[in-house]
Amino acid sequence: MEWYLPVIWAALIGTAVAMYVILDGFDLGIGVLFPFARNEMQRDQMMRSVAPFWDGNETWLVLGGGGLLVAFPIAYAVIMPAMYLPVIVMLLALVFRGVAFEFRVVAHSKHWWNFAFTFGSVLATFAQGVILGGLIQGIKVQDGHFAGGHFDWATPFAFLCGAALVAGYALLGATWLIMKTEGEVAVRARSQAKILLLVVLVFMAAVSLYTPLAFERIAQRWFSLPNFYFLWPVPLLTAILAFALWRWLDQRRDVLPFVATIGLFFLGYLGLVISSYPYLVPPSLTIWDTAAVPASQIFMLIGTVFLLPIILGYVIFIYWLFRGKVKEGESYH
Amino acid sequence: MDLDPVLLARIQFAFTVIFHIIFPSFTIGLSAYIATLGVMWLRSDDERYHRLMRFWTKIFAVSFAMGVVSGIVLSYQFGTNWSRFSVVAGNVVGPLIGYEVLTAFFLEATFLGILLFGFNRVPPWLYVLSAAIVATGTAMSAFWILSANSWMQTPTGHEVRYGVAFPVDWVRIVFNPSFPYRFAHMLNAAYLTTGFVVLAVGARYLLAGKHVEDAKVMMRMGIGLMAILAPLQLFIGDQHGLNTLKHQPIKVAAMEGHWDGSKPADFHIFAWPDEKAERNWFEISIPRGSSLILTHSWDGLVPGLKSVPPDQRPPLLNVFFGFRIMLAVGFYMIAAALFGVYLWWRDRLFDTDWYLRILSVTWWTGFVAVIAGWVVTESGRQPWLVHGILRTADAISPVPATSLLGTLALFVVCYGIVFSVGIYYINRLINKGPEGRALEEPEGFPNRPLTGAEDAARDAIGQRG
Numbered sequence: 001m002e003w004y005l006p007v008i009w010a011a012l013i014g015t016a017v018a019m020y021v022i023l024d025g026f027d028l029g030i031g032v033l034f035p036f037a038r039n040e041m042q043r044d045q046m047m048r049s050v051a052p053f054w055d056g057n058e059t060w061l062v063l064g065g066g067g068l069l070v071a072f073p074i075a076y077a078v079i080m081p082a083m084y085l086p087v088i089v090m091l092l093a094l095v096f097r098g099v100a101f102e103f104r105v106v107a108h109s110k111h112w113w114n115f116a117f118t119f120g121s122v123l124a125t126f127a128q129g130v131i132l133g134g135l136i137q138g139i140k141v142q143d144g145h146f147a148g149g150h151f152d153w154a155t156p157f158a159f160l161c162g163a164a165l166v167a168g169y170a171l172l173g174a175t176w177l178i179m180k181t182e183g184e185v186a187v188r189a190r191s192q193a194k195i196l197l198l199v200v201l202v203f204m205a206a207v208s209l210y211t212p213l214a215f216e217r218i219a220q221r222w223f224s225l226p227n228f229y230f231l232w233p234v235p236l237l238t239a240i241l242a243f244a245l246w247r248w249l250d251q252r253r254d255v256l257p258f259v260a261t262i263g264l265f266f267l268g269y270l271g272l273v274i275s276s277y278p279y280l281v282p283p284s285l286t287i288w289d290t291a292a293v294p295a296s297q298i299f300m301l302i303g304t305v306f307l308l309p310i311i312l313g314y315v316i317f318i319y320w321l322f323r324g325k326v327k328e329g330e331s332y333h
Numbered sequence: 334m335d336l337d338p339v340l341l342a343r344i345q346f347a348f349t350v351i352f353h354i355i356f357p358s359f360t361i362g363l364s365a366y367i368a369t370l371g372v373m374w375l376r377s378d379d380e381r382y383h384r385l386m387r388f389w390t391k392i393f394a395v396s397f398a399m400g401v402v403s404g405i406v407l408s409y410q411f412g413t414n415w416s417r418f419s420v421v422a423g424n425v426v427g428p429l430i431g432y433e434v435l436t437a438f439f440l441e442a443t444f445l446g447i448l449l450f451g452f453n454r455v456p457p458w459l460y461v462l463s464a465a466i467v468a469t470g471t472a473m474s475a476f477w478i479l480s481a482n483s484w485m486q487t488p489t490g491h492e493v494r495y496g497v498a499f500p501v502d503w504v505r506i507v508f509n510p511s512f513p514y515r516f517a518h519m520l521n522a523a524y525l526t527t528g529f530v531v532l533a534v535g536a537r538y539l540l541a542g543k544h545v546e547d548a549k550v551m552m553r554m555g556i557g558l559m560a561i562l563a564p565l566q567l568f569i570g571d572q573h574g575l576n577t578l579k580h581q582p583i584k585v586a587a588m589e590g591h592w593d594g595s596k597p598a599d600f601h602i603f604a605w606p607d608e609k610a611e612r613n614w615f616e617i618s619i620p621r622g623s624s625l626i627l628t629h630s631w632d633g634l635v636p637g638l639k640s641v642p643p644d645q646r647p648p649l650l651n652v653f654f655g656f657r658i659m660l661a662v663g664f665y666m667i668a669a670a671l672f673g674v675y676l677w678w679r680d681r682l683f684d685t686d687w688y689l690r691i692l693s694v695t696w697w698t699g700f701v702a703v704i705a706g707w708v709v710t711e712s713g714r715q716p717w718l719v720h721g722i723l724r725t726a727d728a729i730s731p732v733p734a735t736s737l738l739g740t741l742a743l744f745v746v747c748y749g750i751v752f753s754v755g756i757y758y759i760n761r762l763i764n765k766g767p768e769g770r771a772l773e774e775p776e777g778f779p780n781r782p783l784t785g786a787e788d789a790a791r792d793a794i795g796q797r798g
Contacts, residue, residue, distance in 0.1 A: 052446035055401060059438045065408050070431040073423025080412025081730040087413055088740045091406045092747050098402035099751055102395045106758040146416070146731055292424050295500045300428040307435040315439070318446050321454055 005298070006291040009071035010280070012304060016067055018269055020060035022172065022262050027054045029173020031097055031121020032166060033192060040110060041328055042185050047101065047117075049180040049326045054101060056315060058094070070300050074144055075280045075290035082139045082146045083131050083153055090127035096120035125169045126162040130154075133161030136211065136272065138282045144289075157210060164203035168265065171196040175258040178249075183328040193257060194249055201242055204268055208235065211275060217283060218275045231274060238267045336734035339726045342414040345741040347711075349406055351704055352748050356400030358703045361475055361520065362527025363393050364468035367448075369554075371461035381550050386464070387452075388547075388767035389531075392759055394449055399755050401442070403748070414737075416730040421723045425491050425498050425506055426481045433477035441470035472520060479519055483512035485719045486710065487580045498722055510580055514573035515710070521566050522706065525666060526699025528559045532673075533696030534763055536689040544766045549683060556677055559670035566663060571626070577713075578627055581720065582636040583645065584713035587652040589623045594637030598623035603657075606649040611639060644716065651712035655705040662702035665695070 027050040037043045050057075068076045080087060097120025104113040130153060137157055140148030174196055177189035212219035222231055245260035278286045291297065367389050374382035408430065412419055419427070447455060447463040455463070490505030491498045500506055535551035538544040578585045585591075590606045590613050591598040600622025604613035624633040638646055669692065676682040683689075718725040 052450045055398075055442040055445055056439060058401070058405065059434065059442045062405055062408050062438055063434050065405075065412075066427075066430050066434045069408075069411065069419050069423055070427035073419040073427055076412045076423065077416035077419045077730075080409065081416050081732050084413050084730070084732050084736055085740070087409055088743070091409055092743060094405060095402040095747060095751060099395075099398050099755065102398040103754060103758060106391075106395065106762060144420075150733055150736060292427060293499055296424040296428055299500065299503055300431050303428075303432055303435060311435065311439045311443075314443050318443050321447065321451060 006287040010287045013067040016060055016063045020064050023057035025169045026172040026176040028121045028125050029169035031117050032170040033173050034118045045185050045326055045328050052322045071292055072290040073292050078146045078281050086127045086130045090124050093120040093124035125166045129162035129165030130158045133158030141284045167199045171200050172261050175261045179255050179258045182325045338734040339729050341734055341737040346414050353403040355700055356396050358523045358526045360397050360400050361471040361523035364471050368464040368468040371464045375461055384767045392762050395759055415728045417728040422498050422719050425500050429477050429481040433474050437470045437474035441467050479516045480507050480512050483515045484509045487511040511576055514576045517569050518573045522703050525562055528555050529699045530696045531555045532692045536692035540689050547767045556673035560674045563666040563670045586638045587647045587649050588656040590653050592637045592639050594640050597621045598635050606653050608649050647713045647715040651708050655708035658705040659702045662698045
């Protein structure tokens with residue numbers, strides 16, 4: 001019990017974060033692509049394609065943060081102060097792009113809220129990438145407390161991760177638009193997706209090469225034997241999927257590019273998990289070091305086991321309800 | 334310059350949490366009102382209810398968005414500002430917040446999608462049901478967050494080992510002694526807050542002579558409900574106060590500005606409590622008033638502030654004046670609601686201009702009372718973050734004061750912009766009124782080909798979204 005509860009929770013929070021990255025990823029990506037729309041009609045159409053969902057999507061972020069507090073309070077207490085500035089910047093950026101959904105509809109001049117939506121989306125995404133990078137490169141901890149400097153996170157690698165995530169979310173957003181819109185928006189998204197795919201692959205390669213070179217523990221994980229025998233399919237599958245995505249974009253498929261992009265994200269995510277497990281706060285705190293007491297983890301687990309399927313049920317229901325493509329000129333409310 | 338990180342972290346948290354509570358106080362009540370309108374529409378098939386439902390839903394959307402984004406900030410600020418809090422209390426408070434996310438946030442966020450965009454996609458009953466689910470979600474959210482807050486005020490069901498709280502009995506943790514009172518008090522406050530906004534809007538339309546039929550519906554529903562809930566709030570508040578006296582007597586002493594526990598307590602209508610001199614200045618008091626309220630006896634004694642050393646007393650001015658502001662608003666609400674009933678009975682409710690004018694400008698009263706009440710209970714808990722377990726000063730994150738100051742400035746600027754613009758837009762939606770736009774645009778229905786007429790309408794109104 002003591003041993004596997006934290007593993008279950010790590011898996012649950014890992015799932016919540018993955019859900020967040022994919023779901024809010026595509027609506028943040030819409031924000032990144034927003035300036036490339038030709039006119040307000042197209043921007044309306046892009047926003048309309050995510051409007052019924054964004055609020056629920058962002059809730060996964062609360063579940064990720066809340067889940068960390070619930071299951072790994074010590075990790076939460078270390079990560080939040082260590083990532084203080086990027087976290088606050090991300091939150092404020094999310095404020096602006098979140099209210100932009102509603103404010104844009106009632107504003108006389110949409111100009112400012114278009115800007116807020118784009119700027120907020122890009123900044124929030126970048127900050128999330130920085131936080132991710134900051135976590136991968138490790139946080140200095142002493143006696144279970146954060147003991148590093150307040151700009152320890154600000155490394156070229158973290159900024160690289162920030163830029164990578166902007167490109168990644170934009171790719172998710174573009175393939176979402178291919179699936180959910182028609183007309184010029186969808187056509188443009190298809191050509192954007194191709195460029196973005198190349199950019200994302202470059203970033204993925206950069207991170208995959210840099211991390212084992214810079215961090216001994218990550219090199220150990222991937223290249224020691226027998227690990228290598230089990231792990232080589234991860235980069236291979238990534239390459240195959242990227243190739244398939246390119247083909248599907250060429251073949252004018254609507255749904256498959258989005259699915260393939262989710263697959264790419266999943267593999268990238270898996271790679272990062274493999275690099276860091278069992279550390280929640282690399283390089284010192286494991287999931288067991290930071291876990292809440294079993295009584296708390298069990299109490300929450302019981303509720304989660306019942307509630308998560310229900311949540312997934314109505315989340316699927318709402319995606320089903322708002323299925324189909326959004327046309328150009330589709331109104332918002 | 335010598336900056337105190339604890340003070341800065343507190344100011345920052347107070348700022349973001351006060352900003353946040355404005356929106357739940359409104360959306361908890363408004364979602365219930367929208368659901369009620371929906372049910373009445375289904376039952377009566379009266380178009381007025383439907384029109385009002387759609388109208389308030391637009392305002393709800395704007396308020397809810399601001400509530401969501403400011404709430405996400407809070408769920409992370411526990412860690413950024415008070416990281417020791419999650420270590421010491423995380424085992425107990427964490428799951429309560431977790432349950433809030435699982436039982437409330439997803440529910441609200443998802444069904445709000447149907448409420449805002451699903452009108453033409455779902456049958457009316459499901460549309461109204463979604464409104465009811467959103468309302469239930471907001472109330473459920475209040476349930477969990479108030480349980481967590483109440484546990485911080487009156488912790489039970491745990492044990493402290495090595496300075497960390499461990500859960501022992503979840504039922505006693507969730508239903509801790511102050512929780513039922515605080516929950517009832519806050520939920521009712523949210524309904525009152527919304528009620529007075531609805532009344533203000535109704536009164537405004539009546540005075541302007543527009544949307545008169547809709548305004549009458551709002552006035553009748555508002556007055557009817559407020560006349561019950563406003564006096565009820567006095568009763569709940571009184572019970573809540575007695576509960577606080579039992580568990581946090583020093584908070585009550587601060588609320589009453591009561592120093593010497595060996596004498597019966599006066600009720601100070603006004604006073605200036607002086608922390609240094611340990612006495613009040615400029616007292617205007619009802620002799621033995623507080624003793625009568627708190628002990629129901631003329632000679633009853635309650636603990637005074639001097640019964641504990643100064644470092645265990647809460648900041649007096651916040652608590653003392655917060656309490657009086659809340660009371661003043663409460664009595665205004667009772668008077669306004671009961672007088673409304675009187676006018677209604679005399680059939681003058683819709684044409685007593687001075688009364689309508691007062692209602693139309695006092696839309697903000699509920700918000701002020703909610704904020705004042707929270708200042709009382711949160712400042713009154715000081716110097717503790719978790720009563721008896723963790724002091725606020727010991728919960729601070731290892732973040733330098735300069736970072737806190739910088740981000741505080743960012744929060745003030747960003748929230749300032751978002752808040753003023755939000756209020757401005759809500760005001761404009763209210764000005765437009767239940768009819769909404771000159772041409773009601775078709776609800777988004779991507780699978781349906783647009784008709785020519787709708788295309789023409791769209792051209793006529795230009796590129797409005």
